[in-house]
Amino acid sequence: MSGDYEIPVFKRKWVQLIEEFGLEDKSWVNNMYEEKHMWANAYIRCKFFAGFRTTSRCKGLHSAVARYVESQYDLTNFVEIFQRCVAHLRFKEFNADYESTRGVPVMQTCIELLERFAAKVYTHKIFLFTHFFLELDQCGW
Template identity: 85%
Template sequence: MAIRNAIRDVFSEVRHRLCDWHLIRNATSNVENPSFTFKFRKIMLGDYEIPVFKRKWVQLIEEFGLEDKPWVNNMYEEKHMWATAYIRGKFFAGFRTTSRCEGLHSVVTRYVGLQYDLTSFVEHFQRCVAHLRFKEFNADYESTCGVPIMQTCIELLERFVAEVYTHEIFLLFMSFLSRAGSMRVLNIENNNDCSKYIVCKHGRPDFLWTVEFCQEEIIMCSCLRMESFGIPCERIVKVLVDKDICVIPPSLVLDRWTKTVKSALNDASGFTRDAVVISRQSDLMKFSKQLAAVAAKVP
């Protein structure tokens, strides 16, 4: 609670989200009903409108008779911190759990231990940092070198995405690009400088989304996935294809997901981190050590 209050005071514009994994674990331990845990998770992650979420929550509580359960009532009071229906449109970069932090802890524990003194700790911690930086440089190298194989018939748009996004984000975007083929445009409403597209999934006309496209190439979807993840959803991609647009508009490209985001990271001396050069240097150093070890054995 103290950390939560401190974050609220210092980062007043930040939205605090509870870890999904811990919520599932707490639901299991407090209710002790696997069926409830399954349905609770479905409601928590479901992309519902707020009225639909409230209705499903009431049905869930009545089904399991949990009206007087303190933990359940407390969770409903904090629904704005975990329910997708309430946190849609808030940017979390796709994170729903604290696994990133726990994963980093796991990496650090491989290098440092309780038995180390201060000097040994600093030495081994520096090795850990060097390892993480090396992995980062390798990831940058993979993104900047090589072109992925085009896998869809929307090749121009796919190729543009491959050139702009990093390798990891490109693979993530491909799932949206492939699902765009299952979307249908039911209706188009033209209003002054903006067009409103009513989009549904093939075979599911009861699920509708609205995509607004303005002449300034400002595109918004009612699912708010772009605002939440920073990547255009399949409905926005469907509209781009429908309008025969072969690039992602700048308003839909976050700098943090692009290959060139680090090009502006210069220090006071003007030095620019070149991931390609550093990765090659690391590989050459490793090869040189292996070569030296072999050469040393030659009489």
């Protein structure tokens, strides 16, 4: 499912998988296929994700949670500490949003219209991250 196939090959392999395991009547499998444009490499290839992929988001979340949670916690402790972790992550996101409303980043490339649009839709931190790729692209990399 996560192989890097062209769309026709992905479709063929999906049908083979469904038939091999007898999953034709499973609604969750059909729903998953309907959402393939959101997860299948064949459909998301060459799309811009500002340096993020689903696996990197999961790894980042696991890393953040691991700083708070330990394996010896019972369920009650886990829930309490996990709620603190979520509150901290929400605070960091809120803070990043707030910081993004202060000032406008300096435009540095000849494609200023694109830069200004990116500065409006991304937080300052992500804008600066994507700005690096704009500069590389402008230099012919």
